[in-house]
Amino acid sequence: MKFKKRYILLILYLLFLLMPIYWLMNMSFKTNEEILGQFSLFPETFVWDNYITIFTDASWYSGYINSLIYVVLNTIISLSVALPAAYAFSRYEFLGGNHLFFWLLSNRMAPPAVFLLPFLNFYSSIGIFDTHLAVALAHTLFNVPLSVWILEGFMSGIPKEIDESASIDGYSFPKFFVKLFLPLIAPGIGVTAFFCFMFSWVELLLARTLTTVNAKPISAVMTRTVSAAGMDWGLLAAAGVLTIVPGILVIWFVRNYIAKGFSLGRV
C-alpha cells in the first residue's frame, strides 16, 4: 500500500498519545536502579518482580479487590435506581418533571470535595465509615444523575407503542420491563454501566477519604508508596498498568455505543 502524507499527522498523534502509556509499561518491567540510573527505551534487565509483588502482597492486591467491590456495588446501585427513574422521565409527564430532570444533572456540577465533609461526618456517625458501601453510596451521588440522563435518552428512542404493544400481547408491566424493555435498551445499560464504572474507578478524593484500612482502594494505595527506602518506581508503574486494564476491558465491550453514551443517548 502506498504511504500517504496525510498519515503523518495521525502517526504523530498516536505516538504522543501512547507515549505516557508506553513509558509506564516500560518502567513497570525495569528495576528501580535502571529507572533512576539511565535513559533506556527498552528495559535492559527485563523483570516481572514488580507484578509478582502486586499479586502476592495483600496490601497491594486487596486494593484492587476493594476498588472492584465498591465500583461494582456502585454500578449496581446506580443502575437499579436510575432505570425506573429514567423510565418515568421518558414515559410520564408529571408536575415539575422537566425541572427535576435538569436539577438532577446540576448535582454533577458541584466538585466532589464539596460533599467530602458531610459524607465523612454522616458515614462515621451511622457506622459505615471505611466500608465498600460508603464509597459506593457516595459515588451514586454523581453516577445516578448521569445514568438517568443517559438511560432516558436511550429509552426515549424506544417508541411508547412498544410498551402498549407488549401490554396487548399479554405482558404485565414487570414482565414487559424485564423480558422486552431491558433487552431493547441493553446497549444503553452497557454504556451507562461503563460511565458509572469509569467514574467510580478513577475517583480518588472521596474513595480515599471515606476509607482507611478495610476498604482502601488501589488509587489510595498508589499514593502511599513512599517507604523508608524511598519511592518504589517500578512497583508504582506496574500498579498503574494494572489500573488501566479494567478500563480497557470495559471500553472494549461497549465500544460501539460509547459515542451515543457521550451524547447522553440522544443521537
Next chain:
Amino acid sequence: MATIRLGQIRHAYGSGRTTEEVLFGIDQVFEGGQAYALLGPSGCGKTTLLNILSGLLRPTAGVVTIDDKDVTLLPPEQRNIAQVFQFPIVYENMSVYNNLAFPLRARKYSHAAMKQAIDRIAEVLDLTDLLSYKAGKLSAQYKQIVSLGRGLVRADVNAILLDEALTAVDPYEKWLFRRKLKQIHKQYPHVMIYVTHDQSEALTFADKVIVMNEGLVLQTDAPELLFEKPATKFVGYFIGSPGMNFLPVRREGVKLSLMNNHLCSLPAKISKVGGQAQAASRIDLKHIKNWELGIRPEYITLDLKPNKTTRNALRSANFKVKVMNVTQLGSTNIVKVIFAGHELLIKVTEATRLAETVYIGFPPDKICIYGDGVLIA
C-alpha cells in the same frame, strides 16, 4: 363468540382547564365473527375508541363489557384483545419468529402449539422465509406485516383491532392483505375492527361499517345501507365519491315539495330514523326547521331532451339545467350543474352524451329526506 359492548363511553384528554373531550357517549355492540370498519375523518375519536376497547385508555365514563363481564378497569394484558397499530411496532432485538411467539409465550402456549400457530400465520402472510431474520433489519412494510402477524397469531383472542394497520403497506398490495385478513377472520369467531379513514377500504372490508364524526357514532350499518340510506347528512356527504347532493325542500302541512313537484307526505308524528337521535324517536314535524332532499350523484337521471312520457315529473328527466363543467374520472364523468341556484354533481358513464343544457330527474325511490340533518324517510 365474544360479544363486546360499549355503554355510554365518554372520554376526555387532559385534566382541569385543558380538558379536551373527544368522545361524547358511545353505545355500540360488537358481535363475534363480524368484521367492523370504523370510519371517520381524522381526529373524530376512532383511535381513542379503539384504545378504550383494548384497555390502553380508561374511559372518563362508561362501561366496556366482554361477554357481559365488566372489563372497564382491566389492563390490556387481562383482556385478551389483539391490536395492530398504524405504524409498525416490532421488537427489534428479536427474530421474526420470536416476535410472533411473543404473545403466545405470555399465554403459556406449549412448544408444539406455538410452532403450529406461527407456521400457520407465517404462511398466510408470506413470512416463512423471514422467520429467522432479525425484525429490526426488515423494511417498514415487512415490519408492518410482522406486527400484523403478531396481532393475528393468537387464535383465542376476543377481538382484533386494526388501527389503519395497512398504512405502511404498498398500495397495490393492500387489497391482497385485506383479502388475507378476511380469510383469516373467517376461520375464527372473534370480533375484527378495522379503523380507517379510507371509505373504499371500509366498504369492501367490513360486514358492518360504523361511521363516526366529532366523537359520536352516526351510523352502524351494512355498506349498502350506508350508501343508500345515510342516517345523517354527514354520512351522506362522507360516504361516496363525490358525496350526496342536498337540496332544500318546502313543507306545507304534511306535504313536502321540490319546485312545486310533490315529493311525499309525512305523518303528523314522525320518528327520526338516523343518528344518535334514534332513542329520542317520535317528534313533531313542526319542530324541524330545515327540510332537505338528499340524492346520490349516481342516481340523478340525465337526458338531452325532456321526457314527457311519465306523469311523475321527478322521475323523468324534466328539470332543465345548465352544465357548468365536467370532470373526467376515466370510466365515469362528474357533471356539475346548477339547479335552482344550487350546485348538483351528477355521475354519468363516459358514454353519456352531454350538451350545454340538459334535463335531469330524481327517481323517488332513491331520494332520502332529511329534517335538520337527520334521516326522516
